Amino acid sequence: MLKIFEKEEEVAEAIANVMAASLKEDYPLFCLASGSTPQKSYQRFALQAKHTDNVRKLRIVSLDEWVGIEKESEGSCYQMLQRDLFSPAGIEPDQILFYDGMSDDLQQECEKIDAYIKEHPITFSLMGVGMNGHIGLNEPGTPLLDHSSVVDLSNETKTTAQKYFEEPATLTKGITLGLNQVIASKKVIVAITGRHKADIVKEIFNRPEAGLPAQELLHHDHIDFYLDTEAAKHITQKVEG
Numbered sequence: 398m399l400k401i402f403e404k405e406e407e408v409a410e411a412i413a414n415v416m417a418a419s420l421k422e423d424y425p426l427f428c429l430a431s432g433s434t435p436q437k438s439y440q441r442f443a444l445q446a447k448h449t450d451n452v453r454k455l456r457i458v459s460l461d462e463w464v465g466i467e468k469e470s471e472g473s474c475y476q477m478l479q480r481d482l483f484s485p486a487g488i489e490p491d492q493i494l495f496y497d498g499m500s501d502d503l504q505q506e507c508e509k510i511d512a513y514i515k516e517h518p519i520t521f522s523l524m525g526v527g528m529n530g531h532i533g534l535n536e537p538g539t540p541l542l543d544h545s546s547v548v549d550l551s552n553e554t555k556t557t558a559q560k561y562f563e564e565p566a567t568l569t570k571g572i573t574l575g576l577n578q579v580i581a582s583k584k585v586i587v588a589i590t591g592r593h594k595a596d597i598v599k600e601i602f603n604r605p606e607a608g609l610p611a612q613e614l615l616h617h618d619h620i621d622f623y624l625d626t627e628a629a630k631h632i633t634q635k636v637e638g
């Protein structure tokens with residue numbers, strides 16, 4: 398389902414409410430995008446959930462990470478989530494399983510996450526969408542994988558991602574869940590906000606033949622797209638909202 402909200406803040410509020418509801422499941426396991434889009438959702442969720450018994454039950458599994466970037470350094474996917482969610486919500490390190498982008502054995506990092514989610518199904522995923530339509534770090538042209546992989550980053554991603562770092566970062570590869578692993582989550586929200594995403598949103602919704610990773614998440618009953626009017630301004634299809 399596509400839902401369009403007037404303002405980015407309303408998208409954030411709606412997502413925070415879904416996260417809070419998902420937290421009440423017996424074994425909540427969340428897989429969450431880092432980046433700019435979900436920041437306000439995480440702030441609101443943290444306000445509702447921080448240090449509750451339910452938050453203590455929550456487990457988090459990695460969606461993606463930059464290869465060659467220290468976990469604790471600014472701009473890593475882990476560090477963005479630490480700043481925006483883990484710390485404000487009181488989520489402790491023993492609740493989190495993340496790819497280590499500095500590992501000497503990246504294949505083992507893939508297997509570590511894959512083995513975990515095989516045993517523990519993801520109950521809620523929140524995805525952002527890259528400026529080129531990527532999901533996680535599944536760049537355009539990536540097949541529907543049902544395992545993690547180490548991927549070459551597109552030039553667009555390398556450039557866009559510089560906004561996360563104070564100093565220019567050398568980004569060449571990433572490590573990411575496969576699209577089928579995201580789709581296999583019990584519930585998924587794909588969030589897209591802001592005028593700067595309007596052109597890629599137009600591709601996703603108005604040009605089905607574009608073959609973008611984000612389009613693989615369309616047309617599943619358990620996957621909702623939440624957009625604000627700025628991002629949705631070129632959509633021509635009928636929507637709920």
Ligand SMILES: O=C1O[C@H](COP(=O)(O)O)[C@@H](O)[C@H](O)[C@H]1O
Pocket residue numbers: 430431432433434435460461524525526527528532533534554558
């Ligand atoms: O590179 C990435 O970008 C997307 C979108 O980022 P945003 O800053 O525009 O929200 C993000 O969802 C993805 O996880 C990340 O790898």
